[in-house]
Amino acid sequence: MESFSPTWAAYALAWVTTVVIAHLSKHFHQQKLNLPPGPRQWPIIGNLNLIGTLPHRSLHQLSLTYGPLMHLQFGSFPVVVGSSVEMAKVFLKTMDGTFAGRPKTAAGKYTAYDCTNMTWSPYGPYWRQARKIFLTELFSAKRLESYEHIRVEEMNSLLLQLFNLNVISRMVLGKTYIDESENSIVTPEEFRQMMDEVFLLTGVFNIGDFIPWIDFLDLQGYIKRMKILSKKVDRFLEHVLDEHNARRKDETDCVSKDMADVLLDLADDPTLEVKLERRGVKALTLDLLAGGTETSATTIEWAISELLKNPEIFNKAAEELDRVIGQNRWVNEKDMPNLPYIEAVIKETMRMHPVVPLLVPRCAREDCKVAGYDIQRGTRVIVNVFCPDRFMGKDIDFKGQDCKFLPFGAGRRMCPGYSLGLKVIQSSLANLLHGYRWKLPNDMKPEDLDMEERFGITTPRKIPLVAIVEPRLPRNLY
Numbered sequence: 447m448e449s450f451s452p453t454w455a456a457y458a459l460a461w462v463t464t465v466v467i468a469h470l471s472k473h474f475h476q477q478k479l480n481l482p483p484g485p486r487q488w489p490i491i492g493n494l495n496l497i498g499t500l501p502h503r504s505l506h507q508l509s510l511t512y513g514p515l516m517h518l519q520f521g522s523f524p525v526v527v528g529s530s531v532e533m534a535k536v537f538l539k540t541m542d543g544t545f546a547g548r549p550k551t552a553a554g555k556y557t558a559y560d561c562t563n564m565t566w567s568p569y570g571p572y573w574r575q576a577r578k579i580f581l582t583e584l585f586s587a588k589r590l591e592s593y594e595h596i597r598v599e600e601m602n603s604l605l606l607q608l609f610n611l612n613v614i615s616r617m618v619l620g621k622t623y624i625d626e627s628e629n630s631i632v633t634p635e636e637f638r639q640m641m642d643e644v645f646l647l648t649g650v651f652n653i654g655d656f657i658p659w660i661d662f663l664d665l666q667g668y669i670k671r672m673k674i675l676s677k678k679v680d681r682f683l684e685h686v687l688d689e690h691n692a693r694r695k696d697e698t699d700c701v702s703k704d705m706a707d708v709l710l711d712l713a714d715d716p717t718l719e720v721k722l723e724r725r726g727v728k729a730l731t732l733d734l735l736a737g738g739t740e741t742s743a744t745t746i747e748w749a750i751s752e753l754l755k756n757p758e759i760f761n762k763a764a765e766e767l768d769r770v771i772g773q774n775r776w777v778n779e780k781d782m783p784n785l786p787y788i789e790a791v792i793k794e795t796m797r798m799h800p801v802v803p804l805l806v807p808r809c810a811r812e813d814c815k816v817a818g819y820d821i822q823r824g825t826r827v828i829v830n831v832f833c834p835d836r837f838m839g840k841d842i843d844f845k846g847q848d849c850k851f852l853p854f855g856a857g858r859r860m861c862p863g864y865s866l867g868l869k870v871i872q873s874s875l876a877n878l879l880h881g882y883r884w885k886l887p888n889d890m891k892p893e894d895l896d897m898e899e900r901f902g903i904t905t906p907r908k909i910p911l912v913a914i915v916e917p918r919l920p921r922n923l924y
């Protein structure tokens with residue numbers, strides 16, 4: 447008798463049947479729940495068809511119809527979107543613990559050493575320890591102050607991207623690995639492209655993250671790009687850590703010098719609650735490099751664009767700098783409290799152009815109720831901080847205390863690098879305005895300056911800003 451051997455068609459049929467049954471059982475289960483309002487869903491894709499190339503704007507438009515707490519379906523996953531101060535407060539403050547998870551994504555897997563960095567690591571002891579390391583060891587006021595000379599020395603670099611790269615590399619890695627010399631492991635351009643790619647791929651809507659059963663097809667080609675990127679990043683970080691370890695061995699009395707040294711010391715510490723492996727050191731170093739470069743540069747570029755669009759505001763800022771600083775020196779970090787107008791320019795820029803408009807997605811760690819609606823465990827949670835009018839307020843601060851202004855998020859997963867980010871933004875913007883006269887090229891009119899955005903995890907300008915600058919201070923200062 448001929449034995450029955452299942453053909454590929456039988457496998458395919460079994461697979462399709464399983465998917466359909468799973469989909470239907472989920473559908474019937476969801477019908478019993480009291481879910482927040484939201485648009486009708488298509489089979490398989492859910493509401494993915496409603497999300498355009500600028501997702502924060504698409505979600506804002508949808509919230510105008512469905513309200514500040516909205517339920518969507520992205521492929522196989524339920525998503526809730528909070529779009530008001532009250533909802534931000536619930537997700538980031540009152541029920542912060544419930545919503546402190548992060549969804550599993552291909553970006554976390556491939557570009558962040560299988561979620562062993564802080565940004566993508568699940569809520570738990572590893573993340574808690576990483577957070578403690580960042581806040582008490584790496585970003586303590588004392589350590590940040592000890593790096594002030596680096597920020598001052600690098601201020602001469604007018605090229606914004608280069609300034610941020612140099613400052614962050616020197617604080618995190620001890621030197622600018624990224625020089626043009628022959629034995630340099632990467633050129634500045636390659637390093638910048640690597641960080642750009644990290645940001646872009648961290649923020650993309652990768653279809654496989656939402657419809658896992660077609661993940662293997664890699665329809666948009668993102669997984670392929672992530673794998674290539676992770677090899678490049680790993681080659682660089684391996685080189686950096688090897689060099690650090692060689693130096694640490696040679697120096698008998700090794701005083702911690704840069705952030706990578708601090709992390710390597712901790713990796714050698716047997717008393718650490720959760721062992722920090724070499725992979726974790728690389729992942730956290732990448733968090734520091736990526737978090738520190740693109741975010742600040744993006745904000746400064748938007749600030750200068752807005753000022754070029756509003757010449758009378760530009761003049762007011764320059765007038766404040768002349769009055770407080772004078773024409774004979776550069777601005778230093780201690781001057782910032784005396785420059786309230788520059789601070790207002792930064793706040794207004796971050797309100798109009800939040801660098802991370804959808805924050806980093808969160809995930810419900812348990813079934814719960816919000817405003818009387820059911821939210822299931824595993825639901826992805828997006829807080830859309832993009833809505834300028836909503837966050838209008840007088841007494842607003844950068845720490846997200848009252849959830850009216852959330853450029854750095856809030857609560858347990860709030861950005862741990864916000865004080866460094868702010869220091870870099872404040873002093874570099876103040877000096878770029880103080881030291882240079884800015885003009886649009888080719889007699890371009892302010893109203894013709896393009897202000898379109900490009901979406902990744904951050905939203906930089908779609909077309910990089912091109913402007914003409916000339917010195918404003920006496921020659922001997924340059």
Ligand code: HEM
Nearest residue numbers: 565734737738741742801802806854855856859861863867
């Ligand atoms: C303009 C500067 C910056 C902005 C606007 C910014 C914004 C943000 C935002 C919105 C989040 C998500 C918060 C949430 O989920 O609620 C975040 C997380 C994070 N940021 Fe920043 N950031 C900046 C600078 C930095 C710097 C300088 C570093 C490190 C050198 C950094 C490292 C991180 C890390 C590691 C996380 C993940 C935290 C966690 O998941 O627990 N950021 N940032």
